[in-house]
Amino acid sequence: DVKVTQSSRYLVKRTGEKVFLECVQDMDHENMFWYRQDPGLGLRLIYFSYDVKMKEKGDIPEGYSVSREKKERFSLILESASTNQTSMYLCASTPGTPSEQFFGPGTRLTVL
Amino acid sequence: RKEVEQDPGPFNVPEGATVAFNCTYSNSASQSFFWYRQDCRKEPKLLMSVYSSGNEDGRFTAQLNRASQYISLLIRDSKLSDSATYLCVVNKNGNQFYFGTGTSLTVIP
Numbered sequence: 059d060v061k062v063t064q065s066s067r068y069l070v071k072r073t074g075e076k077v078f079l080e081c082v083q084d085m086d087h088e089n090m091f092w093y094r095q096d097p098g099l100g101l102r103l104i105y106f107s108y109d110v111k112m113k114e115k116g117d118i119p120e121g122y123s124v125s126r127e128k129k130e131r132f133s134l135i136l137e138s139a140s141t142n143q144t145s146m147y148l149c150a151s152t153p154g155t156p157s158e159q160f161f162g163p164g165t166r167l168t169v170l
Numbered sequence: 171r172k173e174v175e176q177d178p179g180p181f182n183v184p185e186g187a188t189v190a191f192n193c194t195y196s197n198s199a200s201q202s203f204f205w206y207r208q209d210c211r212k213e214p215k216l217l218m219s220v221y222s223s224g225n226e227d228g229r230f231t232a233q234l235n236r237a238s239q240y241i242s243l244l245i246r247d248s249k250l251s252d253s254a255t256y257l258c259v260v261n262k263n264g265n266q267f268y269f270g271t272g273t274s275l276t277v278i279p
Contacts, residue, residue, distance in 0.1 A: 089265045098178075100257075100271035101214075108265055148213055156202045156264045161213040 061085070062162035064149055070168045077136040079165050081149030088154035090132035092116075092124060094145040095164075101148065107132055108154075139169045171196050176258050176270035184278050187248050191273045193258030194240045200268075202261035203234055205243045207254045208272065214257055217243075248277045 065080035083090065091106040093116075103116030105124040113124050121143060125133045132151075136143055146166050150159040176193045183189050195203075203220035218225065220232040220241050231244040241260075245252055258270035 091267070098271065101269040103267075106265060146211075152265065154264065156261055158202075158204050158216045158219060159259075159267060161215070164211075164213050166211070 062149060062151055062160050064147075064162040064165050066165050067163060068166050068168075070170065071136075071139050072170050073140060075136075075139050075169075077139050077167065077169075079134040079136075079147055079149075079167070081132045081134070081151075081162055082130050083132075083151040083160070083162075084130065085151070085153070085160075086129065087151035087160075088129075089152045090126065091150040091152075091159065092122075092132065092134045093148045093150065094118070094143075095148055096145050104134065139167075141169050143167065144169045173197060173268035174258055174260050174270040176273050178271055178273060180274040180276060182276045182278055183248055185248060185250060187277075188244065188246045189248060189275065190245075191243045191256055191258075191275075192240055193242070193270050194238075195258075195260045195268070196239070197260070197262060197268075198236075198239065200239075200260045200262050201264075203232075203241050204259040204261070205230075205232055205241075206257040206259055208257055209254050217256070245275075248275075250277050250279060253277050 092104040093101040107126040123135045149162040205217045206214040207217045208214040224233045229246045233242045255272040
């Protein structure tokens with residue numbers, strides 16, 4: 059079974075803090091994604107990566123950056139957290155060929 | 171126009187009922203189609219892929235209509251455990267995924 063893990067299930071941070079969210083997948087998948095999910099808005103793509111050190115902006119990249127130094131690990135960074143970044147953050151991965159996405163359990167981030 | 175549109179519901183149905191969800195997509199170049207299930211405060215999990223010929227998995231049937239650009243999910247003999255949000259997902263080019271906002275289903279005893 060594909061396993062996608064995220065570093066924290068729940069996280070509380072203060073405005074202005076730098077926040078790191080980590081995602082690891084164990085199936086040698088090429089593509090990895092970071093989404094945020096908010097009520098009524100569905101899943102929105104923040105960034106995705108199709109290879110090590112490669113990244114593409116999604117629909118809402120502002121206020122976020124990412125890092126993919128190793129194939130299995132994709133990190134999302136909030137440089138200076140703000141209250142409007144309070145959300146559920148979901149990481150996903152897929153192999154290089156068209157396939158369904160496999161999601162991690164999510165990180166519920168609250169920024170105070 | 172959104173890439174994928176779903177009726178958000180909520181759908182409240184009695185146990186044993188049959189319920190159908192529809193989803194439309196805007197890009198005719200879309201290649202793969204999926205229904206995901208998401209329980210409250212959990213991650214989405216694949217329910218089933220959707221094929222042009224239609225496919226069935228137990229009480230669940232998915233259909234794809236490329237000409238009209240919609241996909242559907244039919245749940246027969248609803249169970250309490252079917253209560254969840256159902257997400258329609260469309261894939262283009264292997265790494266572009268578009269999600270509907272989800273349809274909420276509650277099955278009532």
